[in-house]
Amino acid sequence: MSVTIDVSEHVAIVTLRWPERRNALGPQEADEVADAIDTAAGSGAAALVLTGEQAFCAGGDLPSILSAIDGATPADVESIVYEHFQKLARALRGCRIPxxxxxxxxxxxLGLDLALWCDRRFVARSARLGQGWARMGLIPGTGGAALLERLAPGLLWKLLGTDGELTVEEAAAHGIAEVVEDPVATAIEFATALSRAGTAALAGYVQLARTGLPDEVYLRDCARLQSHRLTSADFARRVERSGLSAKKA
Structure with a gap:
């Protein structure tokens, strides 16, 4: 499966469709999703809805990542993080529609980071949210630390001191997301309401509302730090304990 784009008069829906791995993304899949976001942004729709089949995004696909970084230097890994995974961040940050x-x-x-890059978030009661990076000895490589701190100061440190899980009730209480019965239907309804403002006005709101989002300098720092974590002995030990291995070509 892949990623699909469904465009109506008011909304472009980008849906991740790798349900067999809960939409966990490797470098190639990250490129596909970023390209789909760029395409949807130019579709003429008033807003873009990002969602997934059966799950939103369970993070990075570790076997694919291990295969991509096998034998790579920190500089090589930094390029992989920046050019592929952070391509998602740049696509959402640069999207000219809400x-x-x-x-x-x-x-x-990575999945939570994608949600945090969006201008608004609707979550199902059954959604599972979390900053899973630290479990593997990694840092939020796609801007999640700054995004979470921007929305809910101090929450990142609370999550680091626990298991990293965030209940939907906590997300709602911190103003990170709104809990609804049907996130896709609610998002489409919201996009339709936004369309009444007109695309030119919405473009202005987009520019103003995203002031203060992580910039290129910040993302480069994330890529550099993550590259050293991914090539560390500590990460290798955590991978070995996890029982996961690189995907075979």
Missing amino acids: TVAAVNGAAIG
Whole structure:
């Protein structure tokens, strides 16, 4: 499966469709999703809804990542993080129409970061949210630390001191997301309401509302730090304990 784009008069829906791995993304899949966001942004729709089949995004696909970084230097890994995974961040940050995350199922690590990059977030009661990076001895490589701190100061440190999980009730209490019965339907309804303002006005709101989002300098720092974590002995030990291995070509 892949990623699909469904465009109506008011909304472009980008849906991740790798349900067999809960939409966990490797470098190639990250490129596909980023390209789909760019395409949807130019579709003429008033807003973009980002969602996933059966789950939102369970994070990075570790076997694919291990395969991509096998034998790579920190500089090589930095390029992989910046050019592929952070391509998602740049696509959402640069999207010229409002972005809405419709979170059904898991949004962990990279998945939570994707939701946080969106302008608004609707989550199902059954959604699972979390900053899963630290479990593997990694840092939020796609801007999640700054995004979470921007929305809910201090919450990142609380999550680091626990298991990293964030209940939907906590997300709502911190103003990170709104809990709804049907995130996709609610997001479409919201996009339709936004369309009444007109695309030119919405473009202005997008520019103003995203002031203060992580910039290129910040993302470069994330990529550099993550590259050293991914090539560390500590990460290798955590991978070995996890029982996961690189995907075979």
